[in-house]
Amino acid sequence: MxxxxxxxxxxxxxxxxxxxxxYAQNNIVxxxxxxxxxxxxxLPYAENELEPYxxxxxxxxxxxxxxxxxxxxxxxxxxxxxxxxxxxxxxxxxxxxxxxxxxxxxxxxxxxxxxAFSPHAQHLPSGNLEKQINKQWGNFENFKTAFTNTANNLFGSGWVWLIKNKNGTLDIIGESNAGNVLKGNGKPLLGIDIWEHAYYLDYQNRRAEHIDGLWNIIDWSIVDRRYNE
Ligand SMILES: [Fe+2]
Incomplete structure (x- = not known):
């Protein structure tokens, strides 16, 4: 990359x-x-490079x-x-x-x-991940809507995850507080922070506006790689 x-x-x-x-290969260990x-x-970018989102x-x-x-x-x-x-x-x-x-x-x-963010983000999934998203949601826009709805409807603080199951299928999961999917069977591909500290300075209570902005900086080349690893 x-x-x-x-x-x-x-x-x-x-x-x-x-x-x-x-650590950009997601080798968190x-x-x-x-x-x-x-x-x-x-950080894999300067602190101002994700602006204005x-x-x-x-x-x-x-x-x-x-x-x-x-x-x-x-x-x-x-x-x-x-x-x-x-x-x-x-x-x-x-x-x-x-x-x-x-x-x-x-x-x-x-x-x-x-x-998962980049100021030079690839805005769409490709390859195997694109195929799986299209298979389950019909197209990327439908997937975005489903993911966004889960994020906007999550009560209180937490995380929204896109995970890959062992059979290659995908799920969108909302978790409260520190909720992490590593204890489950799925492999995390993308995690979005729904705690207010992630957006309150920039968007106050407008969580939906914040989530909309994130689609501009989520780098799907990274999510693709996580799916294929
Ligand atoms: Fe956070």
Missing amino acids: KRLKQITIVLVLSGFIFTQNP KTKSENSEIVLPP ISAQTVMLHYGKHLKGYIDNVNRLVKEISNLEGKDLEIIVKQSEGSLYNNAAQAWNHIFYFD
Whole structure:
């Protein structure tokens, strides 16, 4: 993929370091430092590059404060209340409960979420994923409507997921709070954050407007790859 070939460029803006994302292959298990702590992976774009759909301020807070906070909590809690220290984040999500699960799932969800966006997004699925979407929903517009309706109708905070089942079929799933689908049988392909912190600065209570904007920055080349992996 084009951005994977780009040389790592470091920009120091607002106290954060942005690089081309070495984890852009969605290899979230690599989010560990040499001392086995989970680390905040770099964003695959600058904080202002998702504008006007998500503002730089929202990205700065959402990524630099919320996601970092979840990761810090995982690193603290995994030592205090579990025997999972040193495990991959995905394993911690699958094997934890309570406060550790909530923070680990939120960390995983947010890394996965930020990795699906691009200022140069491919706006439509292709190949096998396109065929499966057309098979189940008739066309991409119908799929978008179904996904959007699930997002807009989710009560309170949570996530909307597109998952691939073991037989290759797709499902749209709404989950409350930190709800992560890794404990189920499906493979996550796309996760959209429905917590108000994801959009309130930019859209206030207009969640539907925020969801509409996201279709401009969801990079379907990434979702395609996740489907085919
Ligand atoms: Fe969030």
